[in-house]
Amino acid sequence: EIVMTQSPATLSVSPGESATLSCRASQSVGSNLAWYQQKPGQAPSLLIYGASTRATGIPARFSGSGSGTEFTLTISSLQSEDFAVYHCQHYNNWPPRFGQGTKVEIK
């Protein structure tokens, strides 16, 4: 089974700054990777799929990159509504697995 590891666990960022989140797969998942945002008390929502394609309605300040085993989610110019937990997920094979999440908090 492929293990997904996200870093850091918590990222403290000031509003207006950018944030870079990492996700590593224990073996190659190609570009079969998604990112989700989860706000407190809410269900996750799809941000990025195919490692770099923004889901419908997602602002351009969210960008995904990477392939194989190393992936990055970059949020440029953080807005107040962006402070949340971010999860990566591979769907390359069974079982599709999630990372443990990165919390982006206000510095």
Add this chain to the structure above:
Amino acid sequence: EVQLVESGGGLVQPGGSLRLSCAASGFTLSRYDMHWVRQVTGKGLEWVSTIGSLGDSHYPGSVKGRFTISRENAKNSLYLQMNSLRAGDTAVYHCVRGADVDGFDIWGQGTTVTVSS
């Protein structure tokens, strides 16, 4: 509006059973891969099961043989039958739609399952 609404969670003793339901609206559930994903409070997400649009099903080893995913097309609903429940199954269970392209694009708010004596 495209929406998923779960129900059926509750408190159950170890070894007991529970059946979760998920009512879909705004789309035809049978046309999509559908999933159950669970989350322990404050922890990460764990995929629990999938039923494909062709009716194929998949499970991780942690629930295989204990959980069964199914759907009822006439009711546009998804189900998760959970047997031989353990304390480690305690979590919020989300019903999730597989996107047309990739990823999981529509999530229900979840229903809470607590396994405790």
